[in-house]
Amino acid sequence: MNIERSELTAGLDPYAVEALIAGQHGDPFSILGPHDGSGARIVRTFFPGAEGVDLVETAGGRVLARMHLIHPAGLFAGSVPVGAAYALNIHWPEADQTIEDPYAFPLLLGELDLHLISQGTHYALGRTLGAVAMEVDGISGVRFSVWAPNARRVSVVGDFNSWDGRRNPMRLRREAGIWELFIPRIGPGDRYKFEIVDQNGNLLPQKADPVARASEAAPATASIVASSTPFQWSDDNWMRTAAERRSGEGAMSVYEVHLGSWVRIPEEGNRWLDWIELSQRLVPYVADLGFTHIELLPIMEHPFGGSWGYQPLGLFAPTGRYGTPEDLAYFVDRCHAHGIGVILDWVPAHFPTDVWGLARFDGTALYEHEDPREGFHKDWNTLIYNLGRNEVKGFLIASAMEWLEHFHIDALRVDAVASMLYRDYSRDAGEWIPNKYGGRENLESVEFFKHLNSIIHQRCPHAFTVAEESTAWPGVTRPVEEGGLGFDFKWNMGWMHDTLHYMQNEPIYRKYHHGMMTFGMVYAYSERFMLPISHDEVVHGKGSLLEKMPGDEWQKLANLRAYLSFMWAHPGKKLLFMGSEIGQKTEWNHDGSVVWDLLDDPQHAGIQRLVRDLNTIYRDNPALQFGDLHSEGFDWIVGDDAENSILAMLRKDGSDDGKVLAISNFTPVPRSSYRVGVPAAGCWREILNSDAAVYGGSNHGNIEVWSEPMPSHGHQQSLLLTIPPLATIFLKLQQEVPA
CATH class of the missing domain: 2.60.40.10 (Immunoglobulins)
Incomplete structure (x- = not known):
C-alpha cells in the first residue's frame, strides 16, 4: 500500500x-x-x-x-x-x-508499578526496572526501563543497535520519571547501557543499568540482559527451617571469605575459582571445619578489585568475575545442601564516582546528595546515597530483597553503619550539616534502617541482618517496634580491639591490661553481638593474626590457640577470616591466595584441627550457646586474677548438667594445683585443651577432675587443676553428685 x-x-x-x-x-x-x-x-x-x-x-x-x-x-x-x-x-x-x-508496542509498565517506585516501596524493582526479558503479543524481546527524571532524552544502546544512541530513544513516563522501551528479538546475554542527554542538552557518558541483574566482569562495564527463567532450587527443607536459625539461639560460627583470594591456580595464570569450583572446594571445606555460615565480602558488581567489593556499582548484579547469576544460585544451593548458611556483605552507605555508574546519573545529583557536606565521603572518595529520596531508599531496599528472595541468601551484613548514622562521621567542624533539630544524628538513615529491617523480617522470615557498627549507638539490635534499628546482630568491634590489643602485649605485661579481656562482659548483653576477627584485622600493615602474637614461633602459635579458644568460650557468635584458621604467617593479600602449603607443617595443621574441634564442641554443647544472648547463661568464676593472667568463665544452659567451664592462662607459666570454684559437685572432664599435643602444644592438662568440698570463688565446691601455659581449656560437668 x-x-x-x-x-x-x-x-x-x-x-x-x-x-x-x-x-x-x-x-x-x-x-x-x-x-x-x-x-x-x-x-x-x-x-x-x-x-x-x-x-x-x-x-x-x-x-x-x-x-x-x-x-x-x-x-x-x-x-x-x-x-x-x-x-x-x-x-x-x-x-x-x-x-x-x-515503537509499535504499547506502554508496559503499569500505573501501580510507577506509583510504588515513586513511593520507594516497589520491592521487586530488579524485576521491574532495568532489562526484563519477556514476550509481548507473542513476540519475545526485552523491556528496558530506567529512572532518569531530569534527562532530556534516554536511549538504549547495545550490540543490537551498534551502540548508536539515536536508534532506540525511550519514552518518558512523566509521573514517575521513568523511561521505557520494548525492543523485540533480543534477550538474555545481550549487552546494553543507557545513553542520556541531560536537561542542558549535554551528552553524558553511557551509563550502566543501576538495576542490571547481570554485568560484564571488570574492567568491562556493560550491563547484560539476565534470564527471567527461575533457578530450580533444591533447598526447600532448608528454607522451611531457616526461621529457627534466624533466632540466633543455636551455634553460629562464620567463615569470612574473599572469593578471589581464597584459592588461586598458579598453573593457570594465578586465576581464582569460579562459582562451580567454589561449590566443589570451598563448601565441603567449610562444612568439614564445622562453620555454620560462609560470609562473602561483597559480590555485587564493582569496578575496582582492590576495593574488595566495598565500592559496588551493581547492587542487583553478582559480579561477573566468578560466573553467571545462575552459577551463584547453584553455589548457594550447594551451601544449603551442606547445612551452611550464606551471608553477603552489602554496602548501602556509598558508591564510587565512576562516570559510567550512578554518579550524576541523569546529569543531576540523582542518587547522591548535591552538597558534598552530605554527599561525599572523604575517607573513601565515594558518594553518599541520598536517603531522603523515596526512589533511592526504595532502590536500596529492593537490592536487599533481590539477594534474599531470588538468591536465597540467609543474611546481609550491612557495611559501614556508623558512617551512615552520624552526619559528622569523619568530618571536621563546618564540613557537615546538622539535622533539622541541630543534631549530628542522620535521621534519614535511622528511618532507612528501620524500614529495611522491618521489610526483611516481614517478607523473608528465613533471613537476618548484621550491622557493622562501631559506636555506642543504642538499640542497634533492638526490634523496631521497641524503638531500635531492628538488626538481628551487631559486630562487637570493641571486644575485638580490646582483646587483640591485650594479646599483642608480651605476657609479662598482660597483667597491667587484664581489664581488656573482661570489659566486654560489662556490655555483652546490651546488644546481640557477633565477635569478629575479620579481614580488616589482617590487612594494611596490621599483619596476620598469628604475627600479632608475641614470642618465638612456638609461643606465637600457642598464643593464637589460646586466643581462638578464649573467643569460642566467650559469649557472642563467632566470625573468623580465611587463613586465620591455619595460622597464616603473612597478612591477607587480595591478589594472592591463602598459603595452604602451611598445612604441611603439623603446627599449622594443629591450628586448623583446633578450629574444627572448637566448632564441634560449640555446636554440641547448648551451654556454650545459651549465654551468647542470655545473661543467665554466663558467670565469671575467675575474672580478677590479673597477676597470673588467668580467666575462668562458666557457660551454662539452665539444665542440671549443662555446664562448661573455660579457663585461659595467658602466660607461658604452667599453673599446677590452681584451685577454681565450681557450682556443682561431681566429675568435670576436659573436653578441649588448646595445649594438647594434637594441636601442637606441650600436652599439659587434665583428663578428668572430681570436685572437692573446699570453698573457692564463691562456690562450696572447687577443682584443683593443672592449667597449661598459653592455653585455654574447656571442662564439662559429666556427673553431678549431691554436695
Missing part, C-alpha cells in the same frame, strides 16, 4: 525531526512508529546508515510497502492498512535484518 510522500510527512515539525536526528528529542513515539492517517497507518522509522527499509507481513514476510527516505540521516516512512501486523526488513550495507517495530 502506497500513499503520497506528502502525506507521510504531513504534520511533522521540522524542528522535532532535527531534534530526533540529533539525538535530542525526548518523545520519540510522537514521530516514530505507527500513526493513523486517512485510511492507512503511517509508519516512520529511524535507522542511520540503512540503505532501505521495507514494511513486511509479520507472518510470511511478504512486502507490504517500501518505505521512503524522508530525511537523508536515515528517517524512513511508509504505510500499511489499518490493523495490519507488520515488521521491518532493514537493508544494511552488509546484511538484511528483520525485526518488529519497537
Whole structure:
C-alpha cells in the first residue's frame, strides 16, 4: 500500500525531526512508529546508515510497502492498512535484518508499578526496572526501563543497535520519571547501557543499568540482559527451617571469605575459582571445619578489585568475575545442601564516582546528595546515597530483597553503619550539616534502617541482618517496634580491639591490661553481638593474626590457640577470616591466595584441627550457646586474677548438667594445683585443651577432675587443676553428685 510522500510527512515539525536526528528529542513515539492517517497507518522509522527499509507481513514476510527516505540521516516512512501486523526488513550495507517495530508496542509498565517506585516501596524493582526479558503479543524481546527524571532524552544502546544512541530513544513516563522501551528479538546475554542527554542538552557518558541483574566482569562495564527463567532450587527443607536459625539461639560460627583470594591456580595464570569450583572446594571445606555460615565480602558488581567489593556499582548484579547469576544460585544451593548458611556483605552507605555508574546519573545529583557536606565521603572518595529520596531508599531496599528472595541468601551484613548514622562521621567542624533539630544524628538513615529491617523480617522470615557498627549507638539490635534499628546482630568491634590489643602485649605485661579481656562482659548483653576477627584485622600493615602474637614461633602459635579458644568460650557468635584458621604467617593479600602449603607443617595443621574441634564442641554443647544472648547463661568464676593472667568463665544452659567451664592462662607459666570454684559437685572432664599435643602444644592438662568440698570463688565446691601455659581449656560437668 502506497500513499503520497506528502502525506507521510504531513504534520511533522521540522524542528522535532532535527531534534530526533540529533539525538535530542525526548518523545520519540510522537514521530516514530505507527500513526493513523486517512485510511492507512503511517509508519516512520529511524535507522542511520540503512540503505532501505521495507514494511513486511509479520507472518510470511511478504512486502507490504517500501518505505521512503524522508530525511537523508536515515528517517524512513511508509504505510500499511489499518490493523495490519507488520515488521521491518532493514537493508544494511552488509546484511538484511528483520525485526518488529519497537515503537509499535504499547506502554508496559503499569500505573501501580510507577506509583510504588515513586513511593520507594516497589520491592521487586530488579524485576521491574532495568532489562526484563519477556514476550509481548507473542513476540519475545526485552523491556528496558530506567529512572532518569531530569534527562532530556534516554536511549538504549547495545550490540543490537551498534551502540548508536539515536536508534532506540525511550519514552518518558512523566509521573514517575521513568523511561521505557520494548525492543523485540533480543534477550538474555545481550549487552546494553543507557545513553542520556541531560536537561542542558549535554551528552553524558553511557551509563550502566543501576538495576542490571547481570554485568560484564571488570574492567568491562556493560550491563547484560539476565534470564527471567527461575533457578530450580533444591533447598526447600532448608528454607522451611531457616526461621529457627534466624533466632540466633543455636551455634553460629562464620567463615569470612574473599572469593578471589581464597584459592588461586598458579598453573593457570594465578586465576581464582569460579562459582562451580567454589561449590566443589570451598563448601565441603567449610562444612568439614564445622562453620555454620560462609560470609562473602561483597559480590555485587564493582569496578575496582582492590576495593574488595566495598565500592559496588551493581547492587542487583553478582559480579561477573566468578560466573553467571545462575552459577551463584547453584553455589548457594550447594551451601544449603551442606547445612551452611550464606551471608553477603552489602554496602548501602556509598558508591564510587565512576562516570559510567550512578554518579550524576541523569546529569543531576540523582542518587547522591548535591552538597558534598552530605554527599561525599572523604575517607573513601565515594558518594553518599541520598536517603531522603523515596526512589533511592526504595532502590536500596529492593537490592536487599533481590539477594534474599531470588538468591536465597540467609543474611546481609550491612557495611559501614556508623558512617551512615552520624552526619559528622569523619568530618571536621563546618564540613557537615546538622539535622533539622541541630543534631549530628542522620535521621534519614535511622528511618532507612528501620524500614529495611522491618521489610526483611516481614517478607523473608528465613533471613537476618548484621550491622557493622562501631559506636555506642543504642538499640542497634533492638526490634523496631521497641524503638531500635531492628538488626538481628551487631559486630562487637570493641571486644575485638580490646582483646587483640591485650594479646599483642608480651605476657609479662598482660597483667597491667587484664581489664581488656573482661570489659566486654560489662556490655555483652546490651546488644546481640557477633565477635569478629575479620579481614580488616589482617590487612594494611596490621599483619596476620598469628604475627600479632608475641614470642618465638612456638609461643606465637600457642598464643593464637589460646586466643581462638578464649573467643569460642566467650559469649557472642563467632566470625573468623580465611587463613586465620591455619595460622597464616603473612597478612591477607587480595591478589594472592591463602598459603595452604602451611598445612604441611603439623603446627599449622594443629591450628586448623583446633578450629574444627572448637566448632564441634560449640555446636554440641547448648551451654556454650545459651549465654551468647542470655545473661543467665554466663558467670565469671575467675575474672580478677590479673597477676597470673588467668580467666575462668562458666557457660551454662539452665539444665542440671549443662555446664562448661573455660579457663585461659595467658602466660607461658604452667599453673599446677590452681584451685577454681565450681557450682556443682561431681566429675568435670576436659573436653578441649588448646595445649594438647594434637594441636601442637606441650600436652599439659587434665583428663578428668572430681570436685572437692573446699570453698573457692564463691562456690562450696572447687577443682584443683593443672592449667597449661598459653592455653585455654574447656571442662564439662559429666556427673553431678549431691554436695
